[in-house]
Amino acid sequence: MTETALAPVAAPERPPAQLDDVMLAMDVVDTLRHDQKVTERELAAGEREEDLIERLREIYRNQGIEVPDEILRQGVKALREDRFVYRPPAESLSVRLARLYVSRGRWGKWALGAVAALGIGAGTVTYQNYSAGLELSQRIPAAIATVVGDIGREATVEDARTRAAALATDGQTAARDGKAEAARQALADLERLRDELRAEFDVRIVSRPGESTGVWRRPRGNPTAMNFYLIVEAIGRDGRPVSRAVISEEDGQSRVVSKWGVRVPESLYREVEADKRQDGIIQNPVLGRKARGQLEPVWRQTLPGGAITSW
Secondary structure, eight states, X not given: OOOOOOOOOOOOOOOOOOOOHXXXXXXXXXXXXXXXXXXXXXXXSXXXXXXXXXXXXXXXXXXXXXXXXXXXXXXXXXXXXXXXXXXXXXXXXXXXXXXXXXXXXXXXXXXXXXXXXXXXXXXXXXXXXHHHHHIIIIIHHHHHHHHHHHXXXXXXXXXXXXXXXXXXXHHHHHHHTTOHHHHHHHHHHHXXXXXXXXXXXXXXEOOOTTSOSEEEEOOXXXXXXXXXXXXXXXXXXXXXXXXXXXXXXXXXXXXXXXXXXXXXXXXXXXHHHHHHHHHSOOSOOXXXXXXXXXXXXXXXXXXXXXXXXXX
């Protein structure tokens, strides 16, 4: 088989690209403006227009561009009529709105932030109002009912149930009347009552070195009398101190304390005093015992009642 070399085939010549007539006319105007002074002089006299067209024809011919005479005439006419010249639109509302829209990149994020802040603020207020209404209409009443049920199961003394019923009535009434603080306070008091019922501890006389075991006081209203107090603390089943709310009979103030003074008969006071004097140790330090379901400790002997929180 004879191999025959193939001669390269020349690519067909492409016709020169024709520029769009409008683009040519715009280019003519641009060319005329580059020689503004000559153009103004030529256009000032209508009879010189042919000379101007001839000069334009020569300019384009030197650049290898053939521009039809009609396009050259259109370009000269357009320059006379100020076509292809940008004139800003007259100031109007639509123009101002369009300008504002175009510049949205600068102010948009701030406006969006302001709108978002207003939306969040309004949403927060709405949610808070909704949450507050839900608290008074559902949460607090339901919580009160739950705690009252717990107290009913825990209590072994009728006084606890009576107090729970009174607090529940106060709380439900406050919630119905929209008094949020009063409703919350009633619920907190009920929870405290339940915790008190569940607590188990021994009331022990303090006998540690450097700490008072007992004190005596003269009542303000009766300076000839003497009140005797043993200093005690509540110790839970786990051996840890238990804080309690104690009302001082000296000023009527309730304080949460881990140690307080219990008023006792003088005979018991002297007995403990003599016991400690022997060897510095109290042989029977348990003064009372608080069982689950009760509100108050059961004392090992009858006490006159009363307490102090400072000495």
